[in-house]
Amino acid sequence: MYAGERQGDIVALISRALSAARQGGAGMRIARRMLGMLLIAAVIVRAISVSATENYPLSFWASQVANGLVLGGVYALVALGYTLVYGILLMINFAHGEVMMIGGVAGFFGLQIASALGLLSGSPLEVVVGLLLVLAFGMGIAALTGVTLERVAYRPLRNAPRLVPLISAIGASLFLQYSVLLIFGVRPMVYQRPSLIADGMRIGAVFIPYTGLIIFLTSLMLMGALFVIVQRTRLGRAMRAVAADKDAAALMGVDVNQIIAFTFLLGSALAGAAGVMLGFHNAVIKFNSGFIPGLKAFTAAVLGGIGNIPGAMVGALVLGLAESLGPSALGIPAEYRDIIAFSVLVLVLIFRPAGLLGEAVVEKRA
Amino acid sequence: MRPLPHLPTRLVAFSAACVLLAACAVPTAAPQPPAPAEPTQPAPQQPTAAPAQPAAAPTPEPGKVVIPPGGKIRIGGSFALTGPIPDPGKDIRQGAEIAIDDANAAGGVNGFLFELVAEDGACSGDQGTVVGNKFAADPTIVAVTGGTCSGETFGLKPILQRARIPFVSPSATNPAITSADCDVCNRVALSDALQGEVDAEFVYKELGLRKVAVMHDSSDYGKGVAEIFRDAFIKLGGEVTAFEGAKVGDTDFRAILTRIATAEPELLFFGGYSTEAALITQQMKEIAGLQNTKFLGTDGAYTQQYLDTAGSAAEGAFMSYVAGDTQADKLAAFREKYIAKFGIEPEKLGPFHAQSYDSVLLIVEAIKKVAQLDAAGNLVIDREALIKAIRETKDLAGITGTLTCNPIGECGAGGVQVFTVENGQFKQVYGFGLKR
Numbered sequence: 001m002y003a004g005e006r007q008g009d010i011v012a013l014i015s016r017a018l019s020a021a022r023q024g025g026a027g028m029r030i031a032r033r034m035l036g037m038l039l040i041a042a043v044i045v046r047a048i049s050v051s052a053t054e055n056y057p058l059s060f061w062a063s064q065v066a067n068g069l070v071l072g073g074v075y076a077l078v079a080l081g082y083t084l085v086y087g088i089l090l091m092i093n094f095a096h097g098e099v100m101m102i103g104g105v106a107g108f109f110g111l112q113i114a115s116a117l118g119l120l121s122g123s124p125l126e127v128v129v130g131l132l133l134v135l136a137f138g139m140g141i142a143a144l145t146g147v148t149l150e151r152v153a154y155r156p157l158r159n160a161p162r163l164v165p166l167i168s169a170i171g172a173s174l175f176l177q178y179s180v181l182l183i184f185g186v187r188p189m190v191y192q193r194p195s196l197i198a199d200g201m202r203i204g205a206v207f208i209p210y211t212g213l214i215i216f217l218t219s220l221m222l223m224g225a226l227f228v229i230v231q232r233t234r235l236g237r238a239m240r241a242v243a244a245d246k247d248a249a250a251l252m253g254v255d256v257n258q259i260i261a262f263t264f265l266l267g268s269a270l271a272g273a274a275g276v277m278l279g280f281h282n283a284v285i286k287f288n289s290g291f292i293p294g295l296k297a298f299t300a301a302v303l304g305g306i307g308n309i310p311g312a313m314v315g316a317l318v319l320g321l322a323e324s325l326g327p328s329a330l331g332i333p334a335e336y337r338d339i340i341a342f343s344v345l346v347l348v349l350i351f352r353p354a355g356l357l358g359e360a361v362v363e364k365r366a
Numbered sequence: 367m368r369p370l371p372h373l374p375t376r377l378v379a380f381s382a383a384c385v386l387l388a389a390c391a392v393p394t395a396a397p398q399p400p401a402p403a404e405p406t407q408p409a410p411q412q413p414t415a416a417p418a419q420p421a422a423a424p425t426p427e428p429g430k431v432v433i434p435p436g437g438k439i440r441i442g443g444s445f446a447l448t449g450p451i452p453d454p455g456k457d458i459r460q461g462a463e464i465a466i467d468d469a470n471a472a473g474g475v476n477g478f479l480f481e482l483v484a485e486d487g488a489c490s491g492d493q494g495t496v497v498g499n500k501f502a503a504d505p506t507i508v509a510v511t512g513g514t515c516s517g518e519t520f521g522l523k524p525i526l527q528r529a530r531i532p533f534v535s536p537s538a539t540n541p542a543i544t545s546a547d548c549d550v551c552n553r554v555a556l557s558d559a560l561q562g563e564v565d566a567e568f569v570y571k572e573l574g575l576r577k578v579a580v581m582h583d584s585s586d587y588g589k590g591v592a593e594i595f596r597d598a599f600i601k602l603g604g605e606v607t608a609f610e611g612a613k614v615g616d617t618d619f620r621a622i623l624t625r626i627a628t629a630e631p632e633l634l635f636f637g638g639y640s641t642e643a644a645l646i647t648q649q650m651k652e653i654a655g656l657q658n659t660k661f662l663g664t665d666g667a668y669t670q671q672y673l674d675t676a677g678s679a680a681e682g683a684f685m686s687y688v689a690g691d692t693q694a695d696k697l698a699a700f701r702e703k704y705i706a707k708f709g710i711e712p713e714k715l716g717p718f719h720a721q722s723y724d725s726v727l728l729i730v731e732a733i734k735k736v737a738q739l740d741a742a743g744n745l746v747i748d749r750e751a752l753i754k755a756i757r758e759t760k761d762l763a764g765i766t767g768t769l770t771c772n773p774i775g776e777c778g779a780g781g782v783q784v785f786t787v788e789n790g791q792f793k794q795v796y797g798f799g800l801k802r
Binding site for chain 1: 447448449452453584610611612613615617618620621622624625627628641644645648652653654655671674675677
């Protein structure tokens with residue numbers, strides 16, 4: 001096929017540019033930048049030629065953008081937890097995806113209770129209140145899990161070498177997964193959507209499920225709330241102070257332990273919200289439901305520049321869109337979705353090691 | 367200026383690379399096991415050479431299983447107890463346990479009783495390899511029932527072949543599970559070669575549809591049956607608008623479905639397991655262009671779990687199943703014992719309990735034929751003789767019909783059935799044994 005020949009050219013160009021990059025110095029930066037441009041150009045050319053041959057209607061792209069934004073919204077909520085914790089502790093909380101899963105499991109039981117109380121079959125107002133209670137329950141349990149995790153698995157290791165808490169986090173992740181497996185079994189828990197949010201809205205030929213819309217809007221609202229907390233409150237100021245310099249903040253009278261616990265609480269509550277909403281959107285939650293979304297959210301956080309709050313949101317939306325649009329735009333099978341996601345990560349790390357928006361923060365720390 | 371990216375960046379790049387590698391790994395390539403840990407088996411390739419082997423160690427004799435008086439005849443079982451279809455896996459395990467109970471109630475073999483050694487094959491090739499190595503390293507394992515899933519059984523196959531342990535799978539349907547070069551490989555379930563073809567006929571002739579999309583879950587089982595359906599449907603003269611793969615464990619299929627919808631197929635075929643099938647059925651209702659598209663799933667999703675997960679979205683969906691030639695009286699007796707022992711109706715968990723019973727029955731009957739008492743009162747089972755005896759099974763009356771193994775190890779009876787979902791229940795509409 002025609003794509004094969006062009007690939008040959010691109011490979012030759014890349015290898016030439018790479019050998020130039022190895023010469024080092026300022027030339028390397030230029031070569032790297034050129035290589036980046038070249039890759040972007042190749043992707044654009046491929047996307048144009050594919051869309052010309054496939055001839056998808058506009059509504060198709062609109063639907064895929066909607067899918068991508070919903071996905072991105074979920075990733076963003078989880079990614080914020082990674083980034084908040086990294087910003088303060090310079091540590092990657094690999095158990096964060098599991099915190100999201102526990103939020104989803106708690107939400108499932110909240111949903112059972114709410115429907116047993118008849119909250120989900122009454123008037124629309126009652127249903128909305130019921131759903132908010134389910135969401136709050138999921139967020140609460142997730143926040144509790146996150147704070148406990150910090151207290152038990154991370155705080156004792158705060159002054160240990162940096163790899164130690166990382167390993168503790170991986171252990172915590174497995175512990176949480178298999179605890180849920182042993183307690184609740186392998187059978188997936190199935191969220192039954194109340195009829196109020198079971199349908200969706202149609203804009204022309206584009207169908208947007210209400211759950212997707214709710215996920216996107218709720219993520220925006222929660223991210224807004226997070227922004228206000230971090231930038232406009234005393235606690236937020238203390239968080240930023242601890243992030244900038246733990247010891248100095250302590251000397252200024254900030255209770256560092258409390259602030260770190262609060263950070264875990266915020267991040268975990270957001271992840272819990274993501275877990276509950278994902279449960280409503282995709283219907284099933286089980287013990288390993290947090291693993292892949294957690295990995296993707298981590299990718300999103302790194303993509304945007306880990307430690308950077310707006311970066312996590314941007315990274316998550318970029319990742320969500322890349323996943324939903326990528327296979328169709330590049331004319332490759334949909335099963336390569338994850339490969340696209342992680343290729344984007346690898347490429348961003350090569351060309352912008354600090355992430356899309358991460359320059360300022362990371363430079364300062366390095 | 368940093369000469370090197372600092373630690374987390376490199377760590378991230380490394381973990382991303384790991385995931386990429388894992389994602390690229392071709393699932394069909396059954397991982398080769400490390401050196402088999404069974405030095406006591408010189409693996410005589412020629413069945414006739416077995417008695418001529420010099421007895422290097424007094425016990426156990428090479429090529430033979432020697433069970434001292436009071437010992438049990440141990441039959442291994444690889445069941446998908448975790449993984450994507452835990453309920454059917456449990457059902458199959460419990461069906462096997464009933465068969466073991468029945469064999470023991472009938473007196474076992476020369477007073478020796480049977481024992482089921484159940485392991486979790488997790489419906490995956492990796493775990494199948496682990497279970498296979500465990501059985502191969504255990505000289506007391508006589509034969510194996512399982513695995514539940516095709517991928518899992520592909521993991522077991524080369525290891526058991528080398529260890530000369532015969533297996534009978536109750537439910538692995540990929541055509542390549544049995545082959546002319548594998549004398550230990552047998553199954554009671556029918557091959558997907560049949561299922562894919564009958565499904566294509568059903569869609570083309572019975573429903574009269576000409577334009578279908580095909581999806582699978584990239585498992586050995588799902589992809590295998592999807593390919594057979596696709597080829598059979600094209601051969602009949604139909605059009606396949608898309609052939610797309612998702613992954614076992616995916617929960618959001620909207621991006622793939624949106625793409626499939628652009629060609630406006632009349633039916634979506636999915637080769638895969640319950641949860642994914644149920645989520646696809648649900649999410650199809652959300653995709654413009656697929657709202658009136660019919661759905662056809664395969665035996666991996668012919669479960670209560672599918673109905674529970676998909677809920678009202680399942681109404682009108684089709685599901686095919688590789689049914690046995692069920693003997694109503696035998697099934698009734700089996701169900702009575704099953705319900706008494708486990709307190710649940712087998713159909714609530716999965717479809718393959720009767721095949722599982724018959725798999726064990728086949729093994730038990732073959733052992734009865736070849737087991738001999740030696741002078742010291744030990745029960746001696748010659749592995750090569752057992753492999754042959756299983757393959758030579760003829761006219762064995764099981765729950766799923768009269769079982770006769772053909773030369774490559776296809777022992778099942780029955781045919782493919784197609785069901786539709788009506789009021790939250792499966793109702794047969796086409797295929798084997800349907801009375802109109």
